[in-house]
Amino acid sequence: xxxxxxxxxxxxxxxxxxxxxxxxxxxxxxxxxxxxxxxxxxxxxxxxxxxxxxxxxxxxxxxxxxxxxxxxxxxxxxxxxxxxxxxxxxxxxxxxxxxxxxxxxxxxxxxxxxxxxxxxxxxxxxxxxxxxxxxxxxxxxxxxxxxxxxxxxxxxxxxxxxxxxxxxxxxxxxxxxxxxxx
Amino acid sequence: xxxxxxxxxxxxxxxxxxxxxxxxxxxxxxxxxxxxxxxxxxxxxxxxxxxxxxxxxxxxxxxxxxxxxxxxxxxxxxxxxxxxxxxxxxxxxxxxxxxxxxxxxxxxxxxxxxxxxxxxxxxxxxxxxxxxxxxxxxxxxxxxxxxxxxxxxxxxxxxxxxxxxxxxxxxxxxxxxxxxxxxxxxxxxxxxxxxxxxxxxxxxxxxxxxxxxxxxxxxxxxxxxxxxxxxxxxxxxxxxxxxxxxxxxxxxxxxxxxxxxxxxxxxxxxxxxxxxxxxxxxxxxxxxxxxxxxxxxxxxxxxxxxxxxxxxxxxxxxxxxxxxxxxxxxxxxxxxxxxxxxxxxxxxxxxxxxxxxxxxxxxxxxxxxxxxxxxxxxxxxxxxxxxxxxxxxxxxxxxxxxxxxxxx
Numbered sequence: 149x150x151x152x153x154x155x156x157x158x159x160x161x162x163x164x165x166x167x168x169x170x171x172x173x174x175x176x177x178x179x180x181x182x183x184x185x186x187x188x189x190x191x192x193x194x195x196x197x198x199x200x201x202x203x204x205x206x207x208x209x210x211x212x213x214x215x216x217x218x219x220x221x222x223x224x225x226x227x228x229x230x231x232x233x234x235x236x237x238x239x240x241x242x243x244x245x246x247x248x249x250x251x252x253x254x255x256x257x258x259x260x261x262x263x264x265x266x267x268x269x270x271x272x273x274x275x276x277x278x279x280x281x282x283x284x285x286x287x288x289x290x291x292x293x294x295x296x297x298x299x300x301x302x303x304x305x306x307x308x309x310x311x312x313x314x315x316x317x318x319x320x321x322x323x324x325x326x327x328x329x330x
Numbered sequence: 331x332x333x334x335x336x337x338x339x340x341x342x343x344x345x346x347x348x349x350x351x352x353x354x355x356x357x358x359x360x361x362x363x364x365x366x367x368x369x370x371x372x373x374x375x376x377x378x379x380x381x382x383x384x385x386x387x388x389x390x391x392x393x394x395x396x397x398x399x400x401x402x403x404x405x406x407x408x409x410x411x412x413x414x415x416x417x418x419x420x421x422x423x424x425x426x427x428x429x430x431x432x433x434x435x436x437x438x439x440x441x442x443x444x445x446x447x448x449x450x451x452x453x454x455x456x457x458x459x460x461x462x463x464x465x466x467x468x469x470x471x472x473x474x475x476x477x478x479x480x481x482x483x484x485x486x487x488x489x490x491x492x493x494x495x496x497x498x499x500x501x502x503x504x505x506x507x508x509x510x511x512x513x514x515x516x517x518x519x520x521x522x523x524x525x526x527x528x529x530x531x532x533x534x535x536x537x538x539x540x541x542x543x544x545x546x547x548x549x550x551x552x553x554x555x556x557x558x559x560x561x562x563x564x565x566x567x568x569x570x571x572x573x574x575x576x577x578x579x580x581x582x583x584x585x586x587x588x589x590x591x592x593x594x595x596x597x598x599x600x601x602x603x604x605x606x607x608x609x610x611x612x613x614x615x616x617x618x619x620x621x622x623x624x625x626x627x628x629x630x631x632x633x634x635x636x637x638x639x640x641x642x643x644x645x646x647x648x649x650x651x652x653x654x655x656x657x658x659x660x661x662x663x664x665x666x667x668x669x670x671x672x673x674x675x676x677x678x679x680x681x682x683x684x685x686x687x688x689x690x691x692x693x694x695x696x697x698x699x700x701x702x703x704x705x706x707x708x709x710x711x712x713x714x715x716x717x718x719x720x721x722x723x724x725x726x727x728x729x730x731x732x733x734x735x736x737x738x
Binding site for chain 2: 195209213240246248249251252
């Protein structure tokens with residue numbers, strides 16, 4: 149197609165806070181203000197942040213559950229097929245389908261399936277690996293893994309308007325507000 | 331107590347469940363006395379089973395208390411509930427006396443003539459004899475009570491501002507956990523496994539301890555839901571705290587199932603004459619339905635329910651899973667003990683001469699005994715809970731849990 153999407157001249161506006169409480173408050177205010185494409189960055193996981201940002205529930209648990217089910221069914225089927233159909237052997241007079249023997253393998257493959265699904269699902273949903281992200285263009289962002297808390301309102305947000313949004317962020321008493329190069 | 335800060339004082343109506351528990355306990359005790367007179371064999375068996383349920387709550391709580399001291403974490407807000415449960419151990423030592431009286435009926439190895447005729451029991455007599463049994467039991471209780479009392483005394487000193495105990499508590503918790511695991515293993519062998527003195531299983535102690543974890547967590551969830559509906563805990567306990575207890579319950583449900591299945595599979599695989607009778611008894615005579623019941627209701631259903639994050643964060647729903655688990659725990663203990671006894675006479679099957687088949691039964695004393703012991707135990711629990719601030723507020727590792735919204 150000949151149509152070329154217009155490259156936005158900015159990724160968004162990044163506000164820097166010195167306390168987790170201030171970030172939490174800012175995230176809540178941004179959601180109440182109607183912003184939807186907002187992301188927050190903190191040096192450690194903050195459980196309350198997801199709620200403050202109004203994020204929908206993570207789908208990782210469901211993916212893990214499905215992975216576990218598939219792993220378990222696969223493990224049991226493998227045991228059943230090999231022990232009762234492909235290579236039936238009389239071991240101490242036990243029936244070919246001696247289910248107690250199959251449980252350890254079923255358990256292991258359940259854990260394996262769940263763990264793999266969890267890992268892959270988490271990476272996929274987070275769009276990882278991601279070697280480049282615009283927020284790294286802001287030098288102050290180095291402290292996001294140390295002692296600073298950041299809130300970014302992205303330019304793709306329909307409500308984003310460079311001056312009004314910057315003014316809104318300034319009103320939250322941040323340490324500073326920086327424009328993020330795309 | 332005058333020195334409890336008002337914001338952590340136990341609720342005023344804590345005396346209501348306390349006196350009700352005492353009343354239930356006394357009514358149950360009357361039933362047990364009648365049972366002792368009219369049906370002594372069933373009385374001792376029922377008393378042992380009910381006793382083991384509440385001992386499991388107390389010991390499990392002591393174990394969790396020590397784990398919490400070592401691991402830290404926001405679930406330390408439940409520390410005073412764990413402490414109150416562990417401080418019921420002196421009462422439990424007293425309630426053990428009927429079991430001492432009933433040793434002759436409960437444990438076949440106390441019969442000298444039986445031991446003489448039996449090669450295996452003759453060799454086991456060096457361990458299974460009345461004197462050594464009583465000495466071991468004495469050591470268990472002295473050790474457990476000393477650990478519970480010292481931990482809670484130091485925790486009280488912390489309340490009074492003595493921070494010198496912080497590290498001592500952790501050392502004792504580490505050593506105490508080792509002592510608890512070893513002694514509980516031997517207690518399980520002495521008090522339960524030796525009912526059938528020919529049988530042995532090396533995993534048995536762990537199944538016993540895993541069950542303690544389920545019992546203690548379930549009781550703590552029920553008791554804490556009671557507290558969370560009243561001041562001051564209604565502002566202190568958050569969904570995230572119950573979430574932690576729910577996650578631990580799930581872990582212990584899985585642990586119990588893991589131990590129990592491992593024991594079953596190893597016995598099934600080896601198929602040895604010394605080991606297999608335990609399961610043959612329990613897959614015949616109607617016990618097989620109870621076995622399936624336990625697999626479904628002490629593992630499959632609570633496992634599936636406790637996977638839900640929402641359930642774990644709602645104490646008003648979680649309490650039902652926990653209360654049901656406590657009932658199922660009792661049925662589990664029933665399954666460990668009762669199949670070794672004769673349905674009609676209540677005598678130990680390994681004492682009776684001739685052919686006696688075990689088949690499923692339930693006796694009215696199986697209700698009276700848990701009412702008696704449970705009532706008295708709850709009375710002691712609430713008495714202990716009322717004597718201290720409801721939160722170990724001075725512990726520096728808990729300060730954060732009390733201040734934040736419950737992140738960990």
